[in-house]
Amino acid sequence: MPKKSYRQAINEAIRQEMARDERVIIMGEDISGGMGAPGEQDAWGGPMGVTKGIMPDFSRDRVLDTPITESAFIGCAAGAAATGLRPVAELMFVDFMGVCFDQIFNQAAKFKYMFGGKAVTPLTIRTMYGAGFRAASQHSQCLYPLFTHIPGLKVALPSNPYEAKGLLTQAIRDDDPVIVFEHKAMYDDEGEVPDEAYTIPFGEANVTREGDDVTIVAFGRMVNFANEAADNLEKAGISCTVVDPRTTSPLDRDTILETTEETGRLVVVDEAHPRCNMASDIVGLVSQEMFGALKAAPQMVTAPHCPVPFSPALEDIYVPGVARIEAAVRQAMGKGH
Amino acid sequence: MQLSRNDLLAAYRKMRLIREFEDAVHEEFSAGNIPGFVHLYAGEEASGVGICMHLDDRDAIASTHRGHGHCIAKGCDERGMMFEIFGKKDGLCGGKGGSMHIADLSVGMMGANGIVGGGPPLICGAALTAKTLKTGGVAVAFVGDGASNQGTTFESYNLAKVWNLPAVFVVEDNGYAESTASVWSVGGSQAARAAGFGMPCTEVDGHDFFAVWEAAREAIERARNGEGPSMLHVRLNRYYGHFEGDAISYKGEGEIERVKAEKDALMLFRNRVIETSLLDAGDMDAIDREVKERIVQCVTEAKAGASPTEADLLTDVYTSAY
């Protein structure tokens, strides 16, 4: 299978869906770039070059550069979705949700319910998240728990290029509003990605490692760290199951519960802040559903309860890493590990 | 373009239907029969009807808290609306939306909106759909003078302008955002704001159906012809409080009564068509009787309608598998 980067995988998913369905349009700030400027057109292809080359192939009628006006264009995408298009809007950094959240959580997410089931809102929002980029407090957050909280939204966190193409394709074809979280440190990650279009269903976790001792549930970029930790621990004789839920909403409760029951130990790795995040959610779920099957207290590996710091010296401590995951697994294993 | 006799009858009937509907809701709410809270459109009928007369099912509108009139004007079923306001299963939204979220996308009504300024970005979306799919459709955002101060509204003016969208922004200025007077809360003027975004703006007396109809015709034609967005600044009055139960102590003494006596939209319409011999008083009297009966029937049935059950609680959250 051909190797592609996370960036290429996303670009390919968008292109294939635009070619497949003329109702698919994309919009966002500088997603093509150079709009109205005298110089190069398609100058950026988005701040990370993810959508580069799509405008020349599909024209400015379907690749819409927006002014810096998140409230208007995210709301516009919601309205367009409710009236017949299948827009893919890029919210450059999820941190910018502060200026458009109403359009997502009060409007798009609730149309279906408020209107008695008669609205269909096939809206996709792609957004960048995550620390590790020296981007400081307003460009580094992992705000997916906030979106996960809202009924009516679906939330996907692709952990590698294969997942990125399949989950984004599913998001675009899905008839509900979906927020796809792309970790900004993963755009150059490479992996095998089929040339053909494919979808990965939402709410179906991917078990990336199967082991007997500890179940590690991890999200987005943290899945890769969890895999690395599991491989290291394997050599030390601790065998881990690693679960990538793929989507936080819907959440594959069954796979989390089944795999945790098999091992009796749980470690959840979540790059988000610790209060009301996915780690606390899953530990709560497991505690309620299968307390008796637990051999040890569940462990949570998360970012601390502070804004993302700028200084590399601080940010490197802030982001959960392989060593912390290994330590949490050993903690769950108890004495002698 | 002229209004035919049938157009005039239809316009009068819609305005009367809105008035009767809102008066009935006022009465039922006062009697404690309607849950939650409601915001009534009585007094503003000429605006919604005068504008929506130019629209068809290709076209979309987004409304405000004060949405009942826009819904009726755009073609929502008044019986389903009444059921909805009573929270009944056969309501237009299954009783899940209520007064503030009545919508019917099949007739291009994108919803009353509980968020002040929630509608204009959505209308940019509907206009983008029309433009992209070349449906010939136009999208109209109704906002109050309150929403006219929201950032979402300004951003939408700008987006509609730079994308040259087939959109019309209607500022229904009834003089008060909740209890706060627009003479105080609105800096500059609506027209100057429109000019700032390069949009034409027409100021119009919202009690005068014919004035609204004419101004709307120009703005909607402009949008339909691909000439971009416009604004209508419609000055009007609401007869009831911001919400039902509002004592309206902030209005001047006799303010509402004066408007009712001198500028009531239905009265002005009636006088005008009789003076110009376009319709007979008898035609309109017949409509008044028919509409009254219709609304009584809607209220009676809505009161007796079944409530949704627990089985309905978790449905309609998602469209596809969850």
Place this chain on the structure above:
Amino acid sequence: MSGVIGEIVMPKWGLAMQEGMLAAWSVKEGDTVGKGQEICDIETSKIANVFESPVDGKVRRLVTGAGETVPVGYLLAVVADDSVSDADIEAHVAHFKETFVVEDGGDSGPVPETVDTASGRIRYLAAGEGDGVPVILVHGFGGDYLSWLMVQADVSQGRRSYAIDLPGHGGSTKEVGHGNVGALTNAVCSFMDAMKIDKAHFVGHSLGGAVCLDMARNHPEKIESGTLIAPAGLGPEINMDYIDGFIREKRARKLRPYLELLVNEPSLISSEMVEEVIRYKRLDGAEAALNTIASACFQGGHQTLEMVERVQRMKTPLNVVWGENDRILPVAHADGLPDTVPVTRLADTGHLPQMERPGETVEAIRAMLG
């Protein structure tokens, strides 16, 4: 042989294998092993299998430990008789480690290509060079070119070989027309036309075996010989539980039991193999193609096309390999074949002889290549 140190190294299974993980040893230091004896389990990214000793002798050192991943060609163990001193063994191992270089670093072997044919896009993996009549390898229901991972290199000496993905499968078009054997045969003919191949030796597995038989019946001028591995088309029975489960199940844990029906030893089914199948089934059109093929080829739970009667009249030399424990297509289907068709029945083997018994399978194929 007295005084000689024998090396057992990580084998190269398949064209793309670069490294393997030694999952477990089944022998220990001091044991005497014979050639062909199962000595360890090896897992690659594509396959898990037992490894048989290539040499005789007494195991003196297990150099690669269980759980370690090492490159192809790396030392797993050394054998030698007692006349060799421990010091010499140590020196030998140390020398190996010092001088070992990874072969073809960075080369992951040949990559599949695609060709546009009259039947749509066909993906294939080509290997081998030479003037010999080429070989075309045709996988079974739900498979792809990777079915031939363990054998393709060994049947490509002195000739070109093409492991193709049938329509509806792998990286080929998902348009399968009626989805019957005839439609698949037509696609193979289209592939040959597009690649300018006049005639080829065919190797077909399962449904691919039926395609080879159909080729021999309707296009004898294009087929030099046919090696049929657990072929469809020779009897009515087929395990529809397998077919239905293969199509239906989307999750690894649910799908695995069905894939395990394919083999005699379930551990042969690696997680990666299960994942590959799931990934394939997610491709646009794959599921619809499988359903179309299944209902055309196995209508009402029986094989639609039966050719055993016609084999008598076929001029094409044929050869059959079948696992005695095949749980998908019964080995008894081979009983009705005429004596002119040699049948190799493999004990302790399921429906995938080319994976489970690659050595014997290669031997059977080579017998037809001349």
